Amino acid sequence: MAARPTDTKEAILRLGTEFIQTYGYNAFSYADISKELHIKNAAVHYHFPGKEDLLAGIIDQYIHRYRELAKSFGNPGIAAKQKLQAIISRYSLLCEQGKICLIGSVCTDYNTLPESVKTRLTELIELVLGMVEKVLKEGKKKGELQFTETARVKSMLLMTNLAAGVQLARITGQKDYTAICNSLLKQLVV
Amino acid sequence: MAARPTDTKEAILRLGTEFIQTYGYNAFSYADISKELHIKNAAVHYHFPGKEDLLAGIIDQYIHRYRELAKSFGNPGIAAKQKLQAIISRYSLLCEQGKICLIGSVCTDYNTLPESVKTRLTELIELVLGMVEKVLKEGKKKGELQFTETARVKSMLLMTNLAAGVQLARITGQKDYTAICNSLLKQLVV
DNA sequence: AAAATTACTTACCAGTTAGTAAGTATTGTA
DNA sequence: TACAATACTTACTAACTGGTAAGTAATTTT
Incomplete structure (x- = not known):
């Protein structure tokens, strides 16, 4: 009801992200968001005129965060294994929460998305x-990691x-995911 | 309009599968199917009362097909590499058609699906x-394939x-997919 | 103190969603 | 030839979809 620096926009982005990771982009509505936040759907449209604007906002947040992570990886003091573990940890957290990767x-x-998204x-x-x-x-160069594929292909295989x-x-159980992660690290780390 | 042995049901299953592989389950409607097949949406409901029945039917078809494939793999004359290639080929075909794996x-x-599905x-x-x-x-036992993980974990990694x-x-280009497949085979086949 | 801006609510809407009840034409069966 | 059964169509609905226009209250700026 006021012009205080709002946290509603952040809450919408947070909740939208959660819905995408839990149900999928085409399975939640503005009504779902407005109900949960105890606001009207028009308030959601105020911050994000269309659903595609919301998704664009969510992806922009991710781009920002991954740019930060990539920047922090610029520090040569951090071991390659530790960087890998940081990436894996993000997915482990998702797994524990019963969520999936936003991407x-x-x-x-993909085929239902507007060009901007x-x-x-x-x-x-x-x-x-x-x-x-x-x-x-870098990990390979420093002798910390091993793999025979190109780094591009290996990064795709890993991700x-x-x-x-x-x-x-989410379907066959978390034990399977843990086994996958252990295998990936064992295979990569010298 | 008649009691001839219908192919409409098969056409609905085929088109439903295609929509899921192209747009996703929650992104297509009975109207999309009826329009494409030049029938009324009630005709779709006649064959599949609810959307979940359609999805169940599609998955049942897949279960049947994979049971057949698994049975054909029972033939010990087929080399493990050939069996792997048969699986990979299915995904390559999808890739060429701009579709994705139904599963x-x-x-x-997953979280929007009824228990039966x-x-x-x-x-x-x-x-x-x-x-x-x-x-x-079997491939490992016969010395045709190599991997250090358990077969269960390796099958999950592969799939x-x-x-x-x-x-x-679908996003970064088919070259990337080809590179992935080549790498997978090179890694596995002795 | 007036004007503008922000962050909403109220009230609405056209289009789409999955779904149904009742009717109809064609075909196979007793 | 009557009678089911099949495979639909016609006609409808209630709930939900993303979306908008107009109003309002609090704050910020001038």
């Missing part, structure tokens, strides 16, 4: 793949294992 | 994983690479 979730609905999603994916690729390359792994885990 | 697509919407989906996943596990185990790989390919 993996949105990818399914497709562009952002592609940017986010290349950002993540590029970041992991760099970690792998598809993690993203689809958490989706599998 | 991968439905997994995203969840049960079937779990059965299908365990069927596929079990089939691949068997191929891997998550394929399923998420085709989703990635």
Whole structure:
């Protein structure tokens, strides 16, 4: 009801992210968000005129966060194994919460997305793949990691294992996901 | 309009599968199906009373097909590499058609599915994983394949690479998917 | 103190969703 | 030839979808 610096917008982004990770982009509505936040659906439209604006906002948040993570990985003091573990930990947390990877979730609905969102999603994916690729390359150079594939291919193999792994885990159980992670690290770390 | 042995039901199953693989389960409607088949939406409801019945029917078809494939794999004359290639080929075909894995697509919407579908989906996943596990185990025993993980874990790693790989390919390009497949085979085949 | 801005609510809407009840034409069966 | 059964169509509905226009109260700026 006022012009105080609002946290509603942040709450909508948070909840939208949670819905996508829990039910999928095309399975939640503005009504779901407004009910949970005890506001009217028009308030959601005030912050995000269309549903595509909300998704764009969520992806932009992710791009920002992964840019920060990539920047923090610039520190040469951190071991490659530790960087890998930081990435894996993010997915482990999702798994424990019964959620799935946002990128993996949105990818399914790719053909239903407007161009503005497709562009952002592609940017986010290349950002993540590029970041992991760099970690792998450096780790190999320093003799901390081992793999025979190109860093690009290995980063795709790793991320598809993690993203689809958490989706599998939601159905076949978390033990399977843990086994996947252990295997990935054992295989990569010298 | 008649009591001839209908192919409408099969057409609905086919189109439903295509929609799930192209747009996702929660992104298509009975209207989409009826329009494309030039029938009324009530005709779709005649064959599949609810949308969950349609999805159940589609998954049942997949269970049937994978049971057949698993049975054909019982033939000890077929090399493990050939069996692997048969599985990979299915995903390559999807990739070329701009579609994604049905299981991968439905997994995203898992929490929005009724119990009857969840049960079937779990059965299908365990069927596929079990089939691949068997191929891997036998291939290793015969000295045709190599891997250090358990067959169960390796089958999950392989299938998550394929399923998420085709989703990635739809965004970053088919070259990436081809590179993934080549790497998987090179790694596994002795 | 007036004007503008922010962050909403109220009240609405057109289109779409899955779904149903009743009727109809065609075909196979007793 | 009567009678089911099949495979639909016609006609409808209640609930929900994303979305908007207009109003309001609190705050910030001028």
